[in-house]
Amino acid sequence: MNNADFSKRSRRAILIFVVLLIVFAIIPRIIIYYTPEKPIHFSWKEKEIIINFKPVEQKQWKSKFNKKSYKIPPKKFDPNTYSVTDWMNLGLSQKQAEAVLKFGKYGFKSKEDLKRVFVIPKELMMKIIDSTFYPIRIPSKMEFTEIKNEQKIKIIELNSASEEDLMSIKGIGPFFAKNILKRRDQLGGYINIEQLLEVWKMTPEKIEELKSYIQIDPLNIKKLNINMLNAEDFKKHPYFTWNIINAIVKLRNQHGPFKSINDLKISVVLTDELFLKIKPYLTL
Numbered sequence: 001m002n003n004a005d006f007s008k009r010s011r012r013a014i015l016i017f018v019v020l021l022i023v024f025a026i027i028p029r030i031i032i033y034y035t036p037e038k039p040i041h042f043s044w045k046e047k048e049i050i051i052n053f054k055p056v057e058q059k060q061w062k063s064k065f066n067k068k069s070y071k072i073p074p075k076k077f078d079p080n081t082y083s084v085t086d087w088m089n090l091g092l093s094q095k096q097a098e099a100v101l102k103f104g105k106y107g108f109k110s111k112e113d114l115k116r117v118f119v120i121p122k123e124l125m126m127k128i129i130d131s132t133f134y135p136i137r138i139p140s141k142m143e144f145t146e147i148k149n150e151q152k153i154k155i156i157e158l159n160s161a162s163e164e165d166l167m168s169i170k171g172i173g174p175f176f177a178k179n180i181l182k183r184r185d186q187l188g189g190y191i192n193i194e195q196l197l198e199v200w201k202m203t204p205e206k207i208e209e210l211k212s213y214i215q216i217d218p219l220n221i222k223k224l225n226i227n228m229l230n231a232e233d234f235k236k237h238p239y240f241t242w243n244i245i246n247a248i249v250k251l252r253n254q255h256g257p258f259k260s261i262n263d264l265k266i267s268v269v270l271t272d273e274l275f276l277k278i279k280p281y282l283t284l
Helices: 003-034 044-051 084-089 094-103 111-115 122-131 141-151 163-167 174-187 193-198 204-210 231-235 242-255 261-266 272-281
Strands: none
Touching: 084 094, 111 122, 163 174, 174 193, 193 204, 231 242, 242 261, 261 272
16 A cells, blocks of 8 residues: 555545534534424412512612711700710711810800801701701800900901011911911912911911901002003912913003903903902002
8 A cells, every 4th residue: 555545545534534523513403403492381389489579679888988968956956065976976077076166165156156167068057057046155254264365365457467466366376477478478468368278387277266366458458550560570479370461461462551450351361260369469
């Protein structure tokens, strides 16, 4: 037997083997395809179970990221009698509750007094404000003494105060006094006490403490003349970004001197919020 015969027989054997494999693979599929499906029969008991089956409801787990909910007080209450625990039961954190008690040191006399406590979120304030009442309360002898001592401290006008004046206020040392004056010089004066938040390391709590000792005279503000100053002059003020400066100078070059501060509102760059922010510092 030569190699040619062996090669021919080998090829024939391989072909037959492949054909058989294909046949054995296809025949079962053909049988399954043409075999009719047998109907499924259920007993009466099985049918009853299927009909009455109800899917189990999954529990809705509250995510730790869900918005915090606040509670309505169970009855009308006097905020002056509430403890840290009482405020926490309404939804405040311990720190917030302790801050409320500090704000109420001399007593809440009206709803307006309570609304000034900024650590109480608006959502909670709306739930509790109509449930509060404020009985007439006579201060204790100690409270009278503390009030009398605090009344001895003079009111400081923020835009004309010296470093020594500021340091005479309880809670303001050399650090805060210097930084308050530094920001005042940058602004040209304060418009409202909330601007003190722009002072380095100043907090809302600290500002709330200072409100009783500070007043602001807007006449002591240094103003910028929008018809006279150039871009470099405006640049010295922290509220004037390059976009605002460019808008003022362009409008002045295109339309001539401004006749009113409100003429600046023509610029699309100056939103209502920005305009109201810089307006107190402008003049003609």
